[in-house]
Amino acid sequence: MTFNDVFNNLNRLFGREKSGETAKERLRLVLMSDHLSLAPDMVEAMKRDLVEVVSRYVEVDRDKIDVRFEHQDSVFAMLANVPIISVNRTPSPPAGPPRRRRRKKRLAQQNGQAPPQSTINPAPAT
Amino acid sequence: MLPLRQPFDVAHDDAQANAAQTSGAPLTLGRAIVVTSGKGGVGKTTTTANLGVALAKRGAKVALVDADVGLRNLDILMGLESRVRHHVLDVLEEKVELNEALVRDKNFPNLFLLAAAQSREKDEVDTESMRDLIEELREQFDYVLIDCPAGIEMGFTNAVVGAQEAIVVCTPEVSAVRDVDRVVGLLGNAFSPQLIINRVRPHLVHKGKMLSVEDVNSILRLPLLGVIADEPDVIVSTNKGEPLALRTDTATAKAYHTIAARIAGEDVPAPMVEYKETFMDKLGSLLGGRR
Numbered sequence: 285m286t287f288n289d290v291f292n293n294l295n296r297l298f299g300r301e302k303s304g305e306t307a308k309e310r311l312r313l314v315l316m317s318d319h320l321s322l323a324p325d326m327v328e329a330m331k332r333d334l335v336e337v338v339s340r341y342v343e344v345d346r347d348k349i350d351v352r353f354e355h356q357d358s359v360f361a362m363l364a365n366v367p368i369i370s371v372n373r374t375p376s377p378p379a380g381p382p383r384r385r386r387r388k389k390r391l392a393q394q395n396g397q398a399p400p401q402s403t404i405n406p407a408p409a410t
Numbered sequence: 411m412l413p414l415r416q417p418f419d420v421a422h423d424d425a426q427a428n429a430a431q432t433s434g435a436p437l438t439l440g441r442a443i444v445v446t447s448g449k450g451g452v453g454k455t456t457t458t459a460n461l462g463v464a465l466a467k468r469g470a471k472v473a474l475v476d477a478d479v480g481l482r483n484l485d486i487l488m489g490l491e492s493r494v495r496h497h498v499l500d501v502l503e504e505k506v507e508l509n510e511a512l513v514r515d516k517n518f519p520n521l522f523l524l525a526a527a528q529s530r531e532k533d534e535v536d537t538e539s540m541r542d543l544i545e546e547l548r549e550q551f552d553y554v555l556i557d558c559p560a561g562i563e564m565g566f567t568n569a570v571v572g573a574q575e576a577i578v579v580c581t582p583e584v585s586a587v588r589d590v591d592r593v594v595g596l597l598g599n600a601f602s603p604q605l606i607i608n609r610v611r612p613h614l615v616h617k618g619k620m621l622s623v624e625d626v627n628s629i630l631r632l633p634l635l636g637v638i639a640d641e642p643d644v645i646v647s648t649n650k651g652e653p654l655a656l657r658t659d660t661a662t663a664k665a666y667h668t669i670a671a672r673i674a675g676e677d678v679p680a681p682m683v684e685y686k687e688t689f690m691d692k693l694g695s696l697l698g699g700r701r
Binding site for chain 2: 301305308311314315318
């Protein structure tokens, strides 16, 4: 129990809880989710772009992609479940700031070895 | 015979005589305004009744239409329940003439009620006929206030079909704000919805225990017509069937009159509610209560 929790509980005990703030926060989150569910076009477009970006690096199972929006305590989160079929060995990043390569990877390449695979844990397809 | 302008008379009447009668409102058609909210129990009917009285008190010809078919209440709030003989469905089904179904108010000869059918269902209302009915009323009245049922189904559709403007009633509650947000989305770009925030308890807002007017409207972002406090006299007026706006001396009554003035186009500030520190609050803060 953090100090904040103790403080809140004490306030609740003495009837000084500012539940108006709670109401405001809940309202903000619920409306965000309402508006998203009312704008399926936007969600679809977002999903399409997301797949496009991820596909530059890994081959994904486009038919099994699942994007959801959920309340998690005090945040509203987008949860994307993207099943990965295989990893592209030569990713084609879009033009942008140069990526910093890991020292370990660079060293491995200098020694003529295959670079270590980054650990990707594909979430089980639902 | 009811003292109503007949639809057919309009074209033949002297324009000036009519303009004088209608207290400056446009001669052609009156304004049909739907009072809606999505959620039930936020005070749509109370608002309709009081705004009707307040507009009538200003001299305008006002028709109140109860579109809550199956659950009629506007007649009770107006204290006219014993005078209702026919209802909106009787008119829509052409069993009676519109003027036969209109019930005149006890206090204002220029205020009329068209009651909803109590023993019928919302789905029985034909949307096109409802649109025609509201237009017919607009030919005779300066204002046609439509009391919308809760929900967003057929009852809602039928209540808004004839309206050009909307007043949305919201209370400072999460559920009510959410529903208003949805209803405003359904209304789309039409109806230029304006907001009344009802049942505000300034004392609770001050203590941070209730959403404030700013909180509500920072989310809804609608033009604010006014704020009504949650006062015991609202319940008393419901008990008696005498809308608060019949009086002019209480803060709530004044707020309704100011809102009516704003609807009529007067440039007056929106009525707000103020927090007044009571003796108990002072005592509480003296005793070290953190607020």
